[in-house]
Amino acid sequence: WWLTVIGFVLVFLTGVHDTLREMGVELLPLSALTPGFVAFQVAALAAMVIHYSRTLSERTETDHQLRHLADKATRDPLSGLFNRAFLESHLDGLGPHARGGLLFIDLDHFKVVNDRFGHTRGDALLRSVAQRIDHTMRDGDIACRWGGDEFVVFLADANPDAADSIARRLLEAFKNIPAGDAADLRIGASMGFAELTDGDWRRTLRRADQALYQAKDRGRGVVAIAS
Template sequence: MTTLMSGAMSIVMYSCHNSFGDEVKGLGRWALGLLCVVGAAVAFMLRDTLPPKVALMATNALLFWGIGLSMIGTQEFFGQPPSWRLFHGTWLAGVLGVGWWLLVAPDFMARVATFSFLAFVFYAAQVRLVLRHGARHFSTRFFGALLTLQSAVVLSRGCLALLSGGASVDVLLDSGVANLYLAMANFMALMLTVAFMTMATRRLQTVLESRSTHDPLTGVLNRRGFARAYERQRALLRRSGRPLTLMIIDLDHFKLVNDKHGHLMGDRVLIHVARAIAQALREIDAVARFGGEEFVVLLSDAEPPSAVQAAERIRAALPGGPGHRLPACTVSIGIASHASDEESLDGLLARADAALYRAKANGRDRVEVSETPAPATAPAPASAAGSDNPC
């Protein structure tokens, strides 16, 4: 059952790797590691068909690879460089040690101890990784707890092999310790996989949420993400009465860039512009791509003069022609601030858009600020005396 479930989980992880391998690292390594565990089980079952020593050597080698690849996958998941030297050094030492105690100087207890202590190296490395780089979340803590338990089980088996003889650790004999280890080994093989997949699922959830609120090309917010950011900032600023300013940025003659240099170069220009906008803003500000070559910026607690300064920084950061790796480009920018607490996002966007079109009409490559509309004036009350007053 453990072998079948490991094979099934390997397929699930490989499928996730194909779909989200760039965002969630390590799934492919874990899938390959599970296949190695399946191969080890098959090799062990064939020990009566194949030469027994060949089957045992293959079983141990595949187990080392499976456990080691899970370590590599965990390192990649947490964004750490894979320890390939540790991987190759440990499994080679394990195969040579097991081979020595199996073929040259047969000693079952030494063979079990060698395997256990070297497998412990792989598990302990993952425990250290979770402690140093794991997020404070249930899925990560659950994975770390299982790794710690598995490390203790493997280490205990190695110590028992040296201290109490081989009978207590031989999984082919009917003993309490051996049965307990066999049950734990099968249980942990599945639970560790489930725990890692739980962490991966949480990471996938974050990735999917990001995809729903961010532009895939430039990485800035999309319309949906911008609307959320606006509502949050609007609620915060409304209570304090502080201003909120919005700017719409449009690349001038962007179609000519695509026609002359190709759409791939056009995409690079958009990415550069998005990065230049983000670098010109504060951390509390937000930038979004509304489609095509149009970007929208939300400036929290900023008056129009501050927005104009930010707009000029953006214009200065754009590619400037000869000597630059990207084609020269300019932008037109329209700026508007909330006229009142009752003004909606659509109304603010409309006034900023009108300022943008004024910038386009006035020659492009410039900044225009929308005038704040005057508040509506209440009609004068009618005279109480009316026509009864004499002339």
């Protein structure tokens, strides 16, 4: 606003100067107005740069806050993976011709960790598992914490062979996670995979859950593929 006032003052003085010169009176020398206009232009340019810099900074901060709010709405706060609601929404939007499958993961002996070492250690274990899952996933895959010590991963365009390979890599990665101070305790996982064949992801998830229980019946620490 102050630049606007100065600008109007300079324009007014120039008009007065020109009018008086027509009348034979020179109130202000032209050499006094020229530096004023130059200073005004420099100040206006500096003000524009500062204004747009602040605007860009505010927009960046707003975008950051919006992303933070979006993460809070779609991410599980403990594991950092997507939450159940986000995965369900994504699967609902795939349509009837979607390809891929669902990998259901359940940690083995997780309750023992909570009982023997406390929930703090259990939470740390869940974060470590989530990190291994996130690092193993391919572009296009979506991993979420389904609840408790259960995770569900949508494997995009994955057939049973590809799912078996990914699951085995996960099982190998889980072996390196320290479960506690006891040397006899090792954390693994049982997994069940079902291919999405009819566009009904809920039915596919039930089949993956059934395959998960088959994996547990086989002795845990394995992956079972739904037929």
